[in-house]
Amino acid sequence: MSPKLTENFFRRDVLNVAPDLLGNIIVRKFDDGSIEKYIICEVEAYRGEEDLACHASKGRTERTDVMYHRGGCMYVYLIYGIHWMLNIVCGEKDNPQAVLIRGVEQFNGPGKLSKELQIEKSFNTESIEMSTRIWIEKNPNLKNKKIKTEKRIGIDYSGNIWKNKLWRFILDNLKSKC
Numbered sequence: 001m002s003p004k005l006t007e008n009f010f011r012r013d014v015l016n017v018a019p020d021l022l023g024n025i026i027v028r029k030f031d032d033g034s035i036e037k038y039i040i041c042e043v044e045a046y047r048g049e050e051d052l053a054c055h056a057s058k059g060r061t062e063r064t065d066v067m068y069h070r071g072g073c074m075y076v077y078l079i080y081g082i083h084w085m086l087n088i089v090c091g092e093k094d095n096p097q098a099v100l101i102r103g104v105e106q107f108n109g110p111g112k113l114s115k116e117l118q119i120e121k122s123f124n125t126e127s128i129e130m131s132t133r134i135w136i137e138k139n140p141n142l143k144n145k146k147i148k149t150e151k152r153i154g155i156d157y158s159g160n161i162w163k164n165k166l167w168r169f170i171l172d173n174l175k176s177k178c
Contacts, residue, residue: 002137007072007129014090014097015167017071018045021088022171023142026104028117028134038117039139042103044152045167046087048096053158053165056096066125067096074131076114076124083111084119088128088136102153102168146172 005024010017026038046054055064055077066075067089075087075098087098100110107113114120117134128135149166156163 002140004129005136005138007070007127010071010088010090010128011092012071012090014045014047014099017088017090018043018099018167019147019169021099021101021136022147022169023145023173024139025137026101026117026134027137029132030118037137038104038107039171040101040104040136041171042101042108043169044100044102045169046098046100047167051158051165052162053152053155054096054098057158060096064096067098068094069125071097072127072129074123074126074128074134076119076121078121079111084114084121084123085110086114086117086119086123144173148172 021040021043024040026040027035029035048054049056049059051057056067060068063077066073069089070093071090073089075089077085079085086101089098091097101113102110104113107116123134148170150168150170151164151166152168
């Protein structure tokens with residue numbers, strides 16, 4: 001087993017954490033004891049109350065409270081009543097930031113990803129480092145990663161400044177597999 005990424009990894013600014021996650025490995029231990037590993041190939045950064053695309057832009061609510069925790073816990077929420085979204089909180093306490101895991105090798109799109117990993121509400125607020133169900137390991141084989149940036153997806157409501165931020169990070173080396 002490769003070393004897990006610790007909560008300290010996530011206690012940095014989301015704009016540093018997001019690209020650094022690319023190429024690392026999400027490990028999922030399922031209820032039947034089986035373990036699957038997936039290379040992270042696409043993420044999006046959401047940064048604070050000032051980011052109008054970030055859920056925290058409306059302030060601290062029951063739903064967004066987890067974003068105000070210290071980095072390293074999961075923020076899992078339901079969209080369209082059918083898809084769970086897997087995010088990892090970043091930064092320090094009371095500075096709401098999170099990185100959305102958008103795609104892994106062979107599963108592109110956050111809805112497909114959460115379905116494949118069997119992510120649901122019970123993961124919300126759980127530590128990504130201490131979890132026995134899901135964690136992220138450093139990829140020892142990752143060399144010379146190439147990262148492409150693009151606009152975030154599905155946030156037109158946030159206005160021109162925020163919808164045009166290049167805060168979507170894609171591992172370009174694995175483009176054909178992601």
